[in-house]
Amino acid sequence: MEIEGVVLRGEGFEPVEGRVVVEDGKIEAIEEASVDSDDIVAPAFVNAHTHIGDSIAKEAGAGLSLEELVAPPDGLKHRLLRQAERAELVEAMARSLSMMRSTGTSAFLEFREGGVEGVHALREAATGIDIDPVIFGRETVEAMEAADGFGASGAADGEFSQERAACREADKPFAIHAGEVGPGDINPALDLEPDLLVHMVYAEQVHLERVEDSEIPVAVCPRSNLVTDVGLPPVRDLLDRTTVALGTDNVMLNSPSMFREMEFVTKCCDVTAKEALRMATTAGAEIAGRNAGVIEADKEADLLVLDGSTDNLVGYRDPVRALVRRAGEADVKRVI
Numbered sequence: 088m089e090i091e092g093v094v095l096r097g098e099g100f101e102p103v104e105g106r107v108v109v110e111d112g113k114i115e116a117i118e119e120a121s122v123d124s125d126d127i128v129a130p131a132f133v134n135a136h137t138h139i140g141d142s143i144a145k146e147a148g149a150g151l152s153l154e155e156l157v158a159p160p161d162g163l164k165h166r167l168l169r170q171a172e173r174a175e176l177v178e179a180m181a182r183s184l185s186m187m188r189s190t191g192t193s194a195f196l197e198f199r200e201g202g203v204e205g206v207h208a209l210r211e212a213a214t215g216i217d218i219d220p221v222i223f224g225r226e227t228v229e230a231m232e233a234a235d236g237f238g239a240s241g242a243a244d245g246e247f248s249q250e251r252a253a254c255r256e257a258d259k260p261f262a263i264h265a266g267e268v269g270p271g272d273i274n275p276a277l278d279l280e281p282d283l284l285v286h287m288v289y290a291e292q293v294h295l296e297r298v299e300d301s302e303i304p305v306a307v308c309p310r311s312n313l314v315t316d317v318g319l320p321p322v323r324d325l326l327d328r329t330t331v332a333l334g335t336d337n338v339m340l341n342s343p344s345m346f347r348e349m350e351f352v353t354k355c356c357d358v359t360a361k362e363a364l365r366m367a368t369t370a371g372a373e374i375a376g377r378n379a380g381v382i383e384a385d386k387e388a389d390l391l392v393l394d395g396s397t398d399n400l401v402g403y404r405d406p407v408r409a410l411v412r413r414a415g416e417a418d419v420k421r422v423i
Contacts, residue, residue: 090392090423092126093406096382098369100129100361102406109388109423116384125395127406127414129364130380131193131422132345132391133371135306136285136334138164139209140200142179143171144339153268153315157337159240164339168200173208180212183338187218190344190416191391194219194375196283196306196334198238198262202226206233217422221375223262228253236260236282241267242275251279262306266290268317277301283374285334288312288320295321299328304374307366310351311336322356332370333363349411360411367411394420 088109096103096117105119107128138157141164148156148163157164168176187195199205199222206224213220223238224230228250231237237254239247241264254261262283265276270289277284277297284298284305298305307320325331333352335343349363358366372380372389379387393400393410397418403409 088388088423090126090128090390090421091122092124092128092392092395094128094382095130095364095407095410098365098381098383100364100407107382107388107390109390112388114382114384114386114388117382125401125403126420127393127395127400127403127410128382129391129393129410130368130372130382131389132191132367133332133375133377133380134187134192134195134334134343134345135332135366135371135374136308136336137195137197137343138200138337138339139180139183139195139197139212139343140164140168140176140205141337141339142183143167143176147339153317156315156339159244164337165200173204177208177212180209181216183343184213184216184218184220187343188216188422189419190346191419191422192218192343192345193379193389193422194221194372194377195343196221196223196262196371196375198223198225198285199230199234200225202230203233206230219377223260231259232257234259236262239263239276239279239281241265242272242279247279251281266294267312270294277303286312286320287325288318290321290325295324295328298325302329304330304332304370306332306334306371306374307352308334308336308348309356310341310348313351313355314340319356322352322358326358326362326366330370330373331366332374333366334371344416346415350413353412360405360408363411364407388423390421390423391419392421392423393418
């Protein structure tokens with residue numbers, strides 16, 4: 088297979104006119120050549136933090152606080168999840184996964200409620216959809232064992248040392264929300280030596296230094312943080328210290344579109360277009376342990392092809408900025 092256009096090559100997303108040669112699902116070569124195509128060929132997205140189960144409750148809870156919306160065990164989302172029929176939940180998640188795939192996402196890191204059964208329900212929802220879930224089970228060690236890792240709600244909600252130890256024994260990642268509503272749970276979260284921190288809106292200098300020293304990656308979800316009125320994460324400070332990836336968070340609150348997340352973070356958080364694209368692709372792939380997220384030989388061919396001739400993109404001068412700040416689902420030509 089050959090995909091022609093302006094190829095965003097390597098970790099620097101260098102625009103190269105030519106083609107990507109793919110064989111058996113892997114990138115064999117990037118060839119510079121004169122081609123008759125203005126398409127933009129980029130790495131597919133990796134959404135670094137989602138709650139796909141919330142697909143049963145889109146735009147529910149207007150006017151509620153973050154705690155009223157999502158705090159376990161009795162926040163609105165948890166009550167709605169308990170009330171939902173399994174078939175309803177699976178169908179709603181499958182529809183969100185289809186939408187994610189059509190907007191260029193090849194993989195996502197999910198904090199999955201519902202214990203072991205919640206993990207199985209998400210895997211069922213993903214059946215037949217060409218998208219890879221990396222599932223962090225919640226609530227129990229058994230959920231972690233059925234999943235790809237454990238996703239803790241936050242150090243203020245529990246102690247989590249047992250779950251952390253179980254992850255080490257199982258050689259699976261441990262992720263935790265931290266600093267979403269205040270700084271008080273960040274140091275206890277860092278004390279657990281997690282493999283991934285989520286949010287870090289209220290990270291202070293001492294926390295930033297600890298993150299840098301321990302090289303713990305962070306998933307930020309700025310649109311979600313804005314809509315829940317907790318503020319915006321210090322993305323610039325985090326980028327200067329560690330690996331930072333983009334997530335869309337709760338489907339209850341936000342469409343799981345990485346196009347929207349990239350555009351927002353570049354316009355509101357002192358982030359360049361290249362940095363935003365790296366946050367949406369390379370960083371998430373690294374955190375997920377995937378051999379993807381960059382267009383280089385021997386990488387998995389997880390590719391997004393944008394139609395450079397759409398009314399929205401025709402005449403673009405900077406393909407990275409066009410992808411990050413302007414493109415949307417209507418511009419997607421192929422997801423490979």
